[in-house]
Amino acid sequence: MTAPSSAEGLLAGNRTTLEGYEARHFGWSLADGVATIMLNRPERKNPLTFESYAELRDLFRRLAYATDVKAVVIHGAGQNFCSGGDVHEIIGPLVNLPMPELLLFTRMTGDLVKAMRHCPQPIIAAVDGVCAGAGAIVAMASDMRLGTARSKLAFLFTRVGLAGCDMGACSILPRIIGQGRASELLFTGRSASGEEGYAWGFYNRLCEPAQLVAEATKLAQEIAAGPTFAHGITKKMLHQEWSMSVDEAIESEAQAQAICMATRDFERAYHAFAAKTRPVFQGD
Known part of the structure; x- marks a missing residue:
């Protein structure tokens, strides 16, 4: 092992x-x-x-x-x-x-x-x-x-x-x-x-x-039942952006969304959409 x-x-x-x-x-x-x-x-x-x-x-x-x-x-x-x-x-x-x-x-x-x-x-x-x-x-x-x-x-x-x-x-x-x-x-x-x-x-x-x-x-x-990793990012950004300018918030969200696009849940959602099924998110 x-x-x-x-x-x-x-x-x-x-x-x-x-x-x-x-x-x-x-x-x-x-x-x-x-x-x-x-x-x-x-x-x-x-x-x-x-x-x-x-x-x-x-x-x-x-x-x-x-x-x-x-x-x-x-x-x-x-x-x-x-x-x-x-x-x-x-x-x-x-x-x-x-x-x-x-x-x-x-x-x-x-x-x-x-x-x-x-x-x-x-x-x-x-x-x-x-x-x-x-x-x-x-x-x-x-x-x-x-x-x-x-x-x-x-x-x-x-x-x-x-x-x-x-x-x-x-x-x-x-x-x-x-x-x-x-x-x-x-x-x-x-x-x-x-x-x-x-x-x-x-x-x-x-x-x-x-x-x-x-x-x-x-x-x-x-x-x-949703993409829990992405939900965590949403909550983080809702809190963090209180003290940001609009430009800073847009850049911060661009980085956050790119991180979410690297998750398997994002891939699962695409394949489920293509297969016309409901995605089963796993939080990774």
Whole structure:
């Protein structure tokens, strides 16, 4: 048997699978390339804790190397998405921390958003009921959002004496719903209804509550069946081009598309088209 080359060993060391992963602070399942994260403290409207923040951050970092996850759905248990940081388990202790430790916390929460934006898999948030504070940020940091008429979106930071510039909100939210609408939500902390969120472009569509997770999963399955390497490039470019000029973006996309043209999925798509069949993408 031929020994693996050093390059093969390096690549193998960077790949991972998440089959069998056991989450400690939220629900987790993986089927047919679609990972489902369920925030599962329904009696408190699914708030985040120090531990769940950190585990979510670490999980999304691992997704960058996961070969068996093609798309991600995140939702809340019961009739709510997420009420934000737990008042007693996070906000209470923060009041007594010195500045250096406060900065450690805010950087850690920001790292969750960075990990979500930099993992290659498209993330779909299924938002029902309360979606507030850090929960609103998690939905915002996802690539797509499905909501319901009873969804209540609120960036509550100003209500607790904080600025609206939390976890990238002042950068990302205006790009989704516009500067004026983002300013209104971040300054007032008021709730936006599901209809408002849909009209503003925060939600891709509204669903019946009973069908919300199923619709999000169906969308994730459609994405997972596509050219996943190319999807990762699309997500990378959507994020990277925020800080580029048009000329830089066009050149960057030319390079990115040329990379995708070198994949086997591109070749498979051509042969399937020629044979008048549906391509079966494999992500390579």
